Amino acid sequence: xxxxxIDHIVILLLAGLFILGPERLPEAxxxxxxxxxxxxxxxxxxxxxxxxxxxxxxxxxxxPLQELQSLRIGNPRAAVTRYLLDDTPPxxxxxxxxxxxxVPLRANERPPVDPDAT
Numbered sequence: 001x002x003x004x005x006i007d008h009i010v011i012l013l014l015a016g017l018f019i020l021g022p023e024r025l026p027e028a029x030x031x032x033x034x035x036x037x038x039x040x041x042x043x044x045x046x047x048x049x050x051x052x053x054x055x056x057x058x059x060x061x062x063x064p065l066q067e068l069q070s071l072r073i074g075n076p077r078a079a080v081t082r083y084l085l086d087d088t089p090p091x092x093x094x095x096x097x098x099x100x101x102x103v104p105l106r107a108n109e110r111p112p113v114d115p116d117a118t
Contacts, residue, residue: 004012020028051058105111 016028017025054061
């Protein structure tokens with residue numbers, strides 16, 4: 001729950017017991033549970049509304065987010081394996097321009113000098 005370990009939850013409950021007292025602690029816990037339930041309901045309603053308004057484009061929008069989520073949850077070895085063994089080629093970047101070919105100096109030819117560089 002919210003990335004908290006059992007130790008953290010016990011500490012929060014003990015702090016709540018000392019701060020609120022045993023009389024008000026059950027009421028505060030009920031209020032927190034109702035608020036979380038209401039927030040989840042709002043999130044589910046918003047998701048349903050987006051799905052109904054966007055239609056198939058909603059899944060297209062969610063696909064990159066799901067890929068990022070799978071990378072975040074997965075381990076690095078699985079991500080590298082999936083990248084290397086995937087059938088789809090990565091987006092090709094444009095090739096850099098070719099480097100100029102150096103032409104050797106002829107006999108008794110002086111090399112070019114850039115007076116601004118010296």
